[in-house]
Each structure stands twice: as C-alpha cells, then as structure tokens.
Amino acid sequence: MKILIIGSGGREHALAWKIAQSPLVKQIFCAPGNPGIAEVAECIDIEAENIDGLYNFAVKQKIDLTVVGPEDTLMAGIVDRFRDEHLNIFGPTKRASFLEGSKVFAKTLMRKHGIPTADFKVFEDVKQAKKHLSTCEFPLVIKADGLAKGKGVFICKTLEEASKHIDDIMKEKIFGRAGDKVVIEEFLSGEEVSMLAITDGNTILPLPSVQDHKAIYDGDKGPNTGGMGAYTPVPSITEDMQLSIEENILVPIIHAMKRENRPYSGVIYAGLIITSTGPKVLEFNARFGDPETQVLLMRMKSDLVPLLLSTGKNTLEDTEIEWDNGASLCVVMASKGYPDKYEKGFPISGLETIRGLDNIQVFHAGTSMKDGKVVTNGGRVLAVTALGKNAPEAQKAVYGAIQKLSFEGAHYRRDIGAKAIYRKTS
Structure with missing residues (x-):
C-alpha cells in the first residue's frame, strides 16, 4: 500500500512512525512533513491546506489511503473532495468537522441532545x-x-x-x-482528561484515557498552549468511568451527528472534566490530539493501518486493538516565548544520542533543516515520548532523554505525569 499523511507536526510524525511498522505498507508520503518524518517517509512540498495539490498528488501516485492530521485541512473539505473522487481517506467531512470548527455549533448540539457540558451563552x-x-x-x-x-x-x-x-x-x-462569536460559559471544577475513539459512524472503538497538560508552566500555571505533555493511562479513569463516558458522551454525540445529517467517521476526541456530578464535555476535536497521539501510539501493539481502513469500509465492529499494559508519557520541548512570540532557527543537538534507545521516541513537532542540520521551526519543537512498565518508569526515561537534547531557549515542564504518580503512591 501507498499511504499519504497530511501535516508537519509531532502528531503526524507519530502516525508516520506507527504506520511505517505495518507490513501492509510499502511506501509513505507526508505533505509537507518535517525532518523527523523524513526518516520514515518521503516528504512532499505541498502545504496541508492545498487541497487541489494534495488531491492531484494522490491521484498521480495512486495513493491507497490518506490520513489527515490537522483540523484546518479537515475544515477545508479535503475528505469531501477525496471521497467524491472515490479516494480512501481517514477523517470526518467538512460538515462533521464543525464539531471542532465551531464551539457554538458543538455547545448548541450538546444542549439539544442532552450531552453533559457547562452552561453557556453565545454572543456576536x-x-x-x-x-x-x-x-x-x-x-x-x-x-x-x-x-x-x-x-x-x-x-x-x-x-x-x-x-x-x-x-x-x-x-x-x-x-x-x-x-x-464567543461562548461565555460556567467554570467547571475537576480533573481534565482526554478520551479519543475511532468510529465509522456506526461503531465506536474507544482508546485508553489520556491526560494532556495545556498550561505552559509547572503546576498548570500560565497561558494555554497546544499541549506541553501527556500520559496514558489516567489512574482515576476506572473501567466503570470509561464505560460511563462511552455510554453518556461518545455514543450520544455520534448518534446526534447522524441525526443532524452530519455523519461522522474518523477520530473523535472528547476533552472532558470529571466533576463531582460526573464527566462533562469541555470541547470536541475532530482529529487525533497532539500530544495524545504520541503516547497512545507508543502503547498500541496492534497494526494501525487495518484500523484506519476499517472506518472507510464500515467494518470497525470486526476490529480489536491490543495495548501494552504499561504507561506512556510525553514531554514537549518548546521554544522560549511560546505560546507567544518566539524565535526560530536554533540548531538542535543530541538527536543522534537518542536514536536507537529502547522504548524512547523523539517526535519532531516544529523542526526544519538548515545547512544540513536540524533546527527549531515552531513553538513546540520536540515531543519526547517513552513507554515504561508504569508511569514513574516512563517519566524517568523521558526526562533522562531530555537531558541529552538541547537547543537555545528550550523550555519544558518538569511535572508531566506527577498527578498519575502521586495518585499511585498516595
């Protein structure tokens, strides 16, 4: 098979790394990709929002499956374009992507269909x-x-x-x-957790719980970012709690989208908060999370490709996923100044020392090549990810690896996974 991955971040690097392990796959392309992705795929100079360019490339190369990373590309209607021409593509349509593309739409839909979320009002x-x-x-x-x-x-x-x-x-x-437009909503207290599921619109296959860390500084202080780190599984999410989330949130939202004539297939990402009265939805995303994807794929033992293909064939009910019983943890190394203004172009050292280490992967999130060297090219630069028998082991491995990596102004949180470790030991 020939696979095309769209995007250039840590999520797409993780997808390329996992897909490259499939015996079904002969060649992987990524548009536009990054230097880390280039180690397992051929990077193509086509921007992720260039729908015509991506379509023409897929036709010319006879791509068997396209996997969409960024939400902007989904909202630009790439899935509709590819499916209209009978090309296999993983992700929701433009109308279905409004679940992420418009918080007003998502909140109104949840209120209409009784899906638990914070009370809110909308203003123009x-x-x-x-x-x-x-x-x-x-x-x-x-x-x-x-x-x-x-x-x-x-x-x-x-x-x-x-x-x-x-x-x-x-x-x-x-x-x-x-x-x-803005949404003004009540503040909910509780622990935040991410629940992702793969769906073909009829069957939902939930993935293990993940906890993201949005704030830039330790202790969840400072402004929100795209995500400074994550770990899976989340100890507080028991099997009963996960079943409750599936029955009261994931299944109802897929049925609600179908009733609204916006059938949904691909990945659905529920950003949740576990309140004193149960789980409530903070937001929905219409694609793989970042850095949630990195930790989930590190734990996934099954071949990802048949899973992606099954959503387009409506055969997800025949699919199962095997997971490693341990824990995975990711820490993002970011540029100084992120999520506000930051400089680019600083050389990154230490990447060679990490390559080949067992159960450690450095996923490139914002990098490029300059004079034959890998340099910083984004706010979130590297997503250092480890798999361990438990959260403390994974955490120790990640921070040990980070000590071998450096670039000017590198910033990262030093408390990723602390909540899981504290809960396990208290």
Missing part, C-alpha cells in the same frame, strides 16, 4: 457580551468560536480580565474570523 456583539459579564459568577470561561490552535480558551478570574479577553477576541481579532 461585544457590548452584549460585556453586559452579560456583570451577571456572571467568577471564575468563568471565554472561548473563541472557531479554530485557534488550542489557544482560544481563557479562564477568567475577574471582570476586568474577562472584558479584556472579549476585546482581544472580538475587537482586536487575535484569532481572526474565529473570534466573530
């Missing part, structure tokens, strides 16, 4: 949004409606803070058209 007018703030209890949450690279959510502790974020989103347009 700055003055009306600010007027509503005077009636709210703090803290509260303000979200830009559209795609914002994981940075469009603000937890506001004061009226002044909330008012400023509304101005930033709706007046200053820091997220562009994604800020034409």
Whole structure:
C-alpha cells in the first residue's frame, strides 16, 4: 500500500512512525512533513491546506489511503473532495468537522441532545457580551468560536480580565474570523482528561484515557498552549468511568451527528472534566490530539493501518486493538516565548544520542533543516515520548532523554505525569 499523511507536526510524525511498522505498507508520503518524518517517509512540498495539490498528488501516485492530521485541512473539505473522487481517506467531512470548527455549533448540539457540558451563552456583539459579564459568577470561561490552535480558551478570574479577553477576541481579532462569536460559559471544577475513539459512524472503538497538560508552566500555571505533555493511562479513569463516558458522551454525540445529517467517521476526541456530578464535555476535536497521539501510539501493539481502513469500509465492529499494559508519557520541548512570540532557527543537538534507545521516541513537532542540520521551526519543537512498565518508569526515561537534547531557549515542564504518580503512591 501507498499511504499519504497530511501535516508537519509531532502528531503526524507519530502516525508516520506507527504506520511505517505495518507490513501492509510499502511506501509513505507526508505533505509537507518535517525532518523527523523524513526518516520514515518521503516528504512532499505541498502545504496541508492545498487541497487541489494534495488531491492531484494522490491521484498521480495512486495513493491507497490518506490520513489527515490537522483540523484546518479537515475544515477545508479535503475528505469531501477525496471521497467524491472515490479516494480512501481517514477523517470526518467538512460538515462533521464543525464539531471542532465551531464551539457554538458543538455547545448548541450538546444542549439539544442532552450531552453533559457547562452552561453557556453565545454572543456576536461585544457590548452584549460585556453586559452579560456583570451577571456572571467568577471564575468563568471565554472561548473563541472557531479554530485557534488550542489557544482560544481563557479562564477568567475577574471582570476586568474577562472584558479584556472579549476585546482581544472580538475587537482586536487575535484569532481572526474565529473570534466573530464567543461562548461565555460556567467554570467547571475537576480533573481534565482526554478520551479519543475511532468510529465509522456506526461503531465506536474507544482508546485508553489520556491526560494532556495545556498550561505552559509547572503546576498548570500560565497561558494555554497546544499541549506541553501527556500520559496514558489516567489512574482515576476506572473501567466503570470509561464505560460511563462511552455510554453518556461518545455514543450520544455520534448518534446526534447522524441525526443532524452530519455523519461522522474518523477520530473523535472528547476533552472532558470529571466533576463531582460526573464527566462533562469541555470541547470536541475532530482529529487525533497532539500530544495524545504520541503516547497512545507508543502503547498500541496492534497494526494501525487495518484500523484506519476499517472506518472507510464500515467494518470497525470486526476490529480489536491490543495495548501494552504499561504507561506512556510525553514531554514537549518548546521554544522560549511560546505560546507567544518566539524565535526560530536554533540548531538542535543530541538527536543522534537518542536514536536507537529502547522504548524512547523523539517526535519532531516544529523542526526544519538548515545547512544540513536540524533546527527549531515552531513553538513546540520536540515531543519526547517513552513507554515504561508504569508511569514513574516512563517519566524517568523521558526526562533522562531530555537531558541529552538541547537547543537555545528550550523550555519544558518538569511535572508531566506527577498527578498519575502521586495518585499511585498516595
């Protein structure tokens, strides 16, 4: 088989690394890819939003399956274009991708179909949004409606803070058209967890629980990022809790999308918070998470390719996944200044010393080549990931590997996995 992966980050590197292990696959292409991906795939100079270019390449190369990484590409309608021409592609259609592409749509859908989530109101007018703030209890949450690279959510502790974020989103347009509308919702207390599932629209195959770490600093302090690290499994998510999430959230949302004439297939990602009254949805994503994908694929023992193919054939009910019984943990090494302004082009040292180590993978998230050397080219640069018998072992391996890696201004959290380890030992 020939496989085309779309994207250039750590998630796509993890997908390429896992897909390359399949005996079914003869050749992998990635558009546009990165230097890490180039070790297992041929990188093609086509941007992820260039739907025509990607389609023409897939036809010319007779690609057997295309796997979409970024949400922007899904929202651009690549799945519709490929399926209209009878090309196999993994991911939801443009209409189905609105589950991530519009928080207003997702929240309204959840309210309509009784899926547990925070209470909320939607605003298109700055003055009306600010007027509503005077009636709210703090803290509260303000979200830009559209795609914002994981940075469009603000937890506001004061009226002044909330008012400023509304101005930033709706007046200053820091997220562009994604800020034409805002969602103002109640703040929910509890532990956050990510639950991903693969679905063909009829059958849902839940993946193990993951805990992402969005905040830039230790102790979950500072602004949100695209994700600074993750681990799986999450000790607090018991089998009963996972079953509850499947029955009350994952299955209902797929049925709701079908009833709304937006049939959903691909990966569905539920960002949840476990409150005192049970799990509630913070957000839905329409693709593999990043860095959730890195830790999940490290634990997955099964071949990923038949799983991806089964969603297009509606044969997911005949598919099972075998998992390693241990734990996987990922720590993101980021550029100084991220998630705000940062510089690029710094050489990365130590990559050769990591290559070949057992149960350690360095997934490239924001890198490029310059004068024959791998250099930084993004906010999140490397996703250092390990598999261990348990969380402490995986954590020790990751931070040990990080000591061998360096680039100017490298920043990373030093507490990824601490919650799992504390819970296990307390």
